[in-house]
Amino acid sequence: MNSSDQLFARALQLIPGGVNSPVRAFRSVGGTPFFTKSAQGATLTTADGRELIDFVCTWGPAIHGHNNPSIKAAIATALEAGTSFGTPNPYEVEMAELIVRFVPSIQKVRMCNSGTEATMSAIRLARGFTRRDKIIKFAGCYHGHSDSLLIKAGSGALTHGHPDSAGVPAAFARETIVLPFNDTAALDAAFVANPGQIAGVILEPYCGNVGFIMPDAGYLQHVRKACTAHGALLIFDEVMTGFRLAKGGVQEREGITPDLTCLGKIIGGGLPVGAFGGRADVMDHLAPLGPVYQAGTLSGNPLAMAAGIAGLRLLEELNPYARLDALGRQLRDAVLAACAAKGLPVQVPQCGSMFSIFFTVTPVRDYATALTGDAKLFGRFFHACLAGGVYLAPSAYEAGFLSTAHEGAAIDRACAVMARAIREL
Numbered sequence: 001m002n003s004s005d006q007l008f009a010r011a012l013q014l015i016p017g018g019v020n021s022p023v024r025a026f027r028s029v030g031g032t033p034f035f036t037k038s039a040q041g042a043t044l045t046t047a048d049g050r051e052l053i054d055f056v057c058t059w060g061p062a063i064h065g066h067n068n069p070s071i072k073a074a075i076a077t078a079l080e081a082g083t084s085f086g087t088p089n090p091y092e093v094e095m096a097e098l099i100v101r102f103v104p105s106i107q108k109v110r111m112c113n114s115g116t117e118a119t120m121s122a123i124r125l126a127r128g129f130t131r132r133d134k135i136i137k138f139a140g141c142y143h144g145h146s147d148s149l150l151i152k153a154g155s156g157a158l159t160h161g162h163p164d165s166a167g168v169p170a171a172f173a174r175e176t177i178v179l180p181f182n183d184t185a186a187l188d189a190a191f192v193a194n195p196g197q198i199a200g201v202i203l204e205p206y207c208g209n210v211g212f213i214m215p216d217a218g219y220l221q222h223v224r225k226a227c228t229a230h231g232a233l234l235i236f237d238e239v240m241t242g243f244r245l246a247k248g249g250v251q252e253r254e255g256i257t258p259d260l261t262c263l264g265k266i267i268g269g270g271l272p273v274g275a276f277g278g279r280a281d282v283m284d285h286l287a288p289l290g291p292v293y294q295a296g297t298l299s300g301n302p303l304a305m306a307a308g309i310a311g312l313r314l315l316e317e318l319n320p321y322a323r324l325d326a327l328g329r330q331l332r333d334a335v336l337a338a339c340a341a342k343g344l345p346v347q348v349p350q351c352g353s354m355f356s357i358f359f360t361v362t363p364v365r366d367y368a369t370a371l372t373g374d375a376k377l378f379g380r381f382f383h384a385c386l387a388g389g390v391y392l393a394p395s396a397y398e399a400g401f402l403s404t405a406h407e408g409a410a411i412d413r414a415c416a417v418m419a420r421a422i423r424e425l
């Protein structure tokens, strides 16, 4: 088996940057990426035979840990019947019933193949339903890489310092209004300045792509009221937070009913998936019923559906959210204590199984304050953790994820490694 360095050298010849998704390239933390040859529970095993405790969890899907036996068995069973039919299949109906049960604001849902497809389709649907062209997004929020949303985006776009991608026509960008998160006055002003023109407001209700940022008390309620007052659709992008921070996602925690919700990650159990859903009167504007076209060869793929159904059923059976929050608090407290002992300013926002670490004295509440974090110091911290066998997201502008598989030895060991890494900074 080739080493990670050998594999990376080969990849660089054929794949841009040697990766199939930019954030994996380690460009902002330095060094070169390891290659994973297997994953089990909380652990990745690299092509170099190293075992790493994983806090990326394949960017969110692995809430039950990697290679979960129930999910694996469900995929194996589905596989016996074939990999793809191109017709409706029973799994799609079961998935739709589960999603609607978990997320009451979703009266109807359409499956697709990625979070990007989900948000891109939700935006098109909002525009088709309202017959308006403009949308509002928030600086640092990342909704995948569709043209209308790759404006002042987070995640890999922010990590690599170009949150506005080349290749997006100015005509598209003009229809996207970017506002600061947690700023009610900016939102109200945007609606006043664009009367009757805003089709929708899309946001990560808890941001996970500019590091982890939670809304000020009352902010999401204000956004809901403003959308209702101005006839714009409220779109919650819960691709990352859906089923992770509560069975019904952030909207359950905050008691807010968006008009549309975008989903992904956990509902695929690690296989390619996305979904968007919401008000039936809006969703019925989708083809073949209505004028808004949206489609996908592999949408509702039986293997992805079977994996996602098993994962959602496991969440319903285990209801692991208190356990996951205890793990998140254990990690947060370990990092806070180590930084306090060293006199190192740090912010560790955490909710349930999501967290991030900003080396800054400034409380982080939006894109601008997230940038006050010392990204270079984060890079040194990242590599000290990696050397100790702990893999954090390779960017100062990503969220970390925990799974139920982190309980016990993994979280204890990881906290000790992070504390030592901080002492050695």
Ligand code: KE4
Pocket: 021, 022, 023, 024, 059, 113, 114, 115, 116, 117, 119, 142, 143, 144, 145, 155, 156, 204, 208, 209, 237, 238, 239, 240, 264, 265, 398
């Ligand atoms: P995908 O197209 O990558 O499946 O989903 C896009 C997306 C949409 N909305 C939110 C809130 C998301 O977090 C994402 C994707 N998240 C990133 C991690 N920050 C995926 C990792 C990557 O790009 O490699």
